[in-house]
Amino acid sequence: MIASLLIANRGEIARRIIRTARSLGVRTIAVHSDVDAQMPFAREADEAVCIGTAAARDSYLRQDRIIEAARGTGAQAIHPGYGFLSENAEFAEGVVAAGLIWVGAPPSSIRAMGLKDAAKRRMIAAGVPVTPGYLGEDQSPDRLAREADAVGYPVLIKAVAGGGGKGMRRVDDPSAFAEALASCRREAASSFGDDRVLIEKCILSPRHIEVQVFGDTYGNVVHLFERDCSLQRRHQKVIEEAPAPGMDAGTREAVCSAAVKAAQAVDYVGAGTIEFIADASEGLRADRIWFMEMNTRLQVEHPVTEGITGQDLVEWQLRVASGEPLPRRQEELAITGWAMEARLYAENPTTGFLPSTGPLATLRFPEGPRIDSGVEEGGEVTPHYDPMIAKIITWGRSRAEAAACLARACAGVKVWPVRTNAAFLARAAAHPDFIAGRIDTGFIETHADTLVPTGEPSPAVLQAAASAIVPAGGGDPWTALRGLRANAAPSRRIEVEIAHRPYLVDLAPGAVGTRLHNGILFVEGEAWPVGPRRADHVAGGGAGDGAILAPMPGRVIAAVVEQGQKVAKGDRLVVIEAMKMEQALLAPFDGVVAELRATEGEQVSEGAILARIEGEA
Known part of the structure; x- marks a missing residue:
C-alpha cells in the first residue's frame, strides 16, 4: 500500500480522500491556496502546504508547485480528486516523470477519451453503440449544415473538446443552425482553445445513464453498475441515483457490458465513468x-x-495504484437497495440561481444521511471556487424509501446567511413524477413552477413566523382583533417582519411559539429572518411596494441616486458586486426615492432593503 499521499485538490473531495487514506494508515498531505489555509481539509491532513494565492490558476492549477510540494514533503503518490487537474494528461505524465505514483487513469487513456470525436471513433471500432451524428474532419459551415440535415432535426452541436455543458447548442430548425454554430464555436474557443465541433442527433426524451468502471494493471476490468444522473439544470447534475429507475436486467447487462468494452478499448486503469444517453420515450x-x-x-x-x-x-483507487489487483471480481459485486445524492449549492433559486457567498454563521444538517462537505459552521463560502456546500447522500431498501429520506434531509438543512438550493432539492425529491420515476433531463425545466421557491413566504412560513414572536410580544402580542363574532374563537392578528418585509398574519387558534435560531426561522430547507414589525415599515408591504432589495449578499459599489430624487422606471438606483459580478438595481416604476439606505462600500446581506421608491401622486 502507498505510504504517503498528496491530494492535489481541495474541499469536499480532499476530505473524502483523507478519510479513506487515514483508515488505511496512509499519511496525507494537503495543498492549499492562501485563502484555504483554515479550511477543514487543510487542517485534517497530516501536513499542509500553501502553493499560491486564491485564483486557481495561481494555486490548484500550478502543476510545478504541486509536484514540488510532493517532493518536499516526501509524498509517494498524488491523487488529483476530480476537477482541476484530474483529467490532465500532461500533469499525469509530470507526476510519473517525477518518480511519483499517479492515482488516476493512464495518460494514454486520458488522451484517448479527451476529445469527443476521437473517442467515438474508438468506441465504434470497439463495438460500442454511439449516438447518430457527424464526426468528420471537414468543419466548414456548409458541410456541418448538410450533416445536420442528414441526421435530422433537432440536433446538438457539441465542442469536440467540451465538457460541463459548455460549447453545446441545441438547434431545432435549419434556419437557426448558422447562428448556433457560430455561438458554439466562440464558446468552445474561449473555454477550451479549440473551436472544432461535432453534430449529434438530439434525443427528445433523454436520460443520462452512466456506468462506473474500474480497471487494474493486470488487465482486469469490472463495472459497478449504473447511475442515473438525469435530473440536471443547464447540463449540470442536481440529483443522482443508483441504480437507474426502470432498468431491467437485460438492459443493464447490455449497457454495463458496453461500458466494460469501452474501458478495455483504452487499456483503462483506475476509476472511470462511461456516460450514455438513452432515448426513454x-x-x-x-x-x-x-x-x-x-x-x-x-x-x-x-x-x-x-x-x-x-x-x-477511493480505497479501490489506492489499492490499484499500489499495484494490487481489483478487490472484487465481477461476480462478487451486487446491488443492494437504492442510493441517492443531492448537491447542495450556495445559490439562490428565487433569483435565477445566482451564487450566494459569505460567512456560514449557521450550517446544520439532519441526523441520518451521509454528508460529504468541504465546509463547516463558522466557515465561509468564497467566490473563488465551486459553490458546492455539501453532498447529501441517502440509502433505502427501495427507491421510494431513498427518495423520502432525501426529501426529508434536504428540507432539514439549516444554512444562514448564505442562501442555498435546499428547498429546491427537497421539492424535487418529493415531486410525484420523480417518485414515480418519470424523469428525463428536462424534468427540472418542465416542473420549474413547482420546484423553484417564489421568494414569498408560504402560509406555513407566515404562521410559523407569527407564532415565533408570540412569546416576545409580552402579554398582548397581537396588535388587533378582527372579525369578532359570538361563540367564535378570537382571531389574533400579528404584525411580523419576514425577510425585511412586513406582513399581517391571522394566527391560527391554539398556535404556540415556534423556536427561532438567532432570529432565523428554518422551514422546509428555506431560511427566513423573522422579527416584530419595525415602525418604519408599512403593513402589507410586499411585491410592488417599491422596496429595492439586495438579490444576493454583496458589496455596494455605487449609490447612483439621492434621497428625494425623481426617477423613471428602469433608472439605475444602486449597483452591488458579488462573486466578481456587478448588478444594477433599477427603479420598478416612475416615482421618488423616498428612502435610501445603501452606502458605498457597505457589505449587505441578501434581502436587505437598499432603497424605496414611492410613486408620485
Missing part, C-alpha cells in the same frame, strides 16, 4: 442507449455507487 431499452463520453476520473456522484455496492471506491 418508450422506457429504457438496450437498442436506444448510446455512448456519449468517458470521464477518466472519480465522479462527484461516486457515493451512490458506494451506497448500493458497499465498496469504498
Whole structure:
C-alpha cells in the first residue's frame, strides 16, 4: 500500500480522500491556496502546504508547485480528486516523470477519451453503440449544415473538446443552425482553445445513464453498475441515483457490458465513468442507449455507487495504484437497495440561481444521511471556487424509501446567511413524477413552477413566523382583533417582519411559539429572518411596494441616486458586486426615492432593503 499521499485538490473531495487514506494508515498531505489555509481539509491532513494565492490558476492549477510540494514533503503518490487537474494528461505524465505514483487513469487513456470525436471513433471500432451524428474532419459551415440535415432535426452541436455543458447548442430548425454554430464555436474557443465541433442527433426524451468502471494493471476490468444522473439544470447534475429507475436486467447487462468494452478499448486503469444517453420515450431499452463520453476520473456522484455496492471506491483507487489487483471480481459485486445524492449549492433559486457567498454563521444538517462537505459552521463560502456546500447522500431498501429520506434531509438543512438550493432539492425529491420515476433531463425545466421557491413566504412560513414572536410580544402580542363574532374563537392578528418585509398574519387558534435560531426561522430547507414589525415599515408591504432589495449578499459599489430624487422606471438606483459580478438595481416604476439606505462600500446581506421608491401622486 502507498505510504504517503498528496491530494492535489481541495474541499469536499480532499476530505473524502483523507478519510479513506487515514483508515488505511496512509499519511496525507494537503495543498492549499492562501485563502484555504483554515479550511477543514487543510487542517485534517497530516501536513499542509500553501502553493499560491486564491485564483486557481495561481494555486490548484500550478502543476510545478504541486509536484514540488510532493517532493518536499516526501509524498509517494498524488491523487488529483476530480476537477482541476484530474483529467490532465500532461500533469499525469509530470507526476510519473517525477518518480511519483499517479492515482488516476493512464495518460494514454486520458488522451484517448479527451476529445469527443476521437473517442467515438474508438468506441465504434470497439463495438460500442454511439449516438447518430457527424464526426468528420471537414468543419466548414456548409458541410456541418448538410450533416445536420442528414441526421435530422433537432440536433446538438457539441465542442469536440467540451465538457460541463459548455460549447453545446441545441438547434431545432435549419434556419437557426448558422447562428448556433457560430455561438458554439466562440464558446468552445474561449473555454477550451479549440473551436472544432461535432453534430449529434438530439434525443427528445433523454436520460443520462452512466456506468462506473474500474480497471487494474493486470488487465482486469469490472463495472459497478449504473447511475442515473438525469435530473440536471443547464447540463449540470442536481440529483443522482443508483441504480437507474426502470432498468431491467437485460438492459443493464447490455449497457454495463458496453461500458466494460469501452474501458478495455483504452487499456483503462483506475476509476472511470462511461456516460450514455438513452432515448426513454418508450422506457429504457438496450437498442436506444448510446455512448456519449468517458470521464477518466472519480465522479462527484461516486457515493451512490458506494451506497448500493458497499465498496469504498477511493480505497479501490489506492489499492490499484499500489499495484494490487481489483478487490472484487465481477461476480462478487451486487446491488443492494437504492442510493441517492443531492448537491447542495450556495445559490439562490428565487433569483435565477445566482451564487450566494459569505460567512456560514449557521450550517446544520439532519441526523441520518451521509454528508460529504468541504465546509463547516463558522466557515465561509468564497467566490473563488465551486459553490458546492455539501453532498447529501441517502440509502433505502427501495427507491421510494431513498427518495423520502432525501426529501426529508434536504428540507432539514439549516444554512444562514448564505442562501442555498435546499428547498429546491427537497421539492424535487418529493415531486410525484420523480417518485414515480418519470424523469428525463428536462424534468427540472418542465416542473420549474413547482420546484423553484417564489421568494414569498408560504402560509406555513407566515404562521410559523407569527407564532415565533408570540412569546416576545409580552402579554398582548397581537396588535388587533378582527372579525369578532359570538361563540367564535378570537382571531389574533400579528404584525411580523419576514425577510425585511412586513406582513399581517391571522394566527391560527391554539398556535404556540415556534423556536427561532438567532432570529432565523428554518422551514422546509428555506431560511427566513423573522422579527416584530419595525415602525418604519408599512403593513402589507410586499411585491410592488417599491422596496429595492439586495438579490444576493454583496458589496455596494455605487449609490447612483439621492434621497428625494425623481426617477423613471428602469433608472439605475444602486449597483452591488458579488462573486466578481456587478448588478444594477433599477427603479420598478416612475416615482421618488423616498428612502435610501445603501452606502458605498457597505457589505449587505441578501434581502436587505437598499432603497424605496414611492410613486408620485
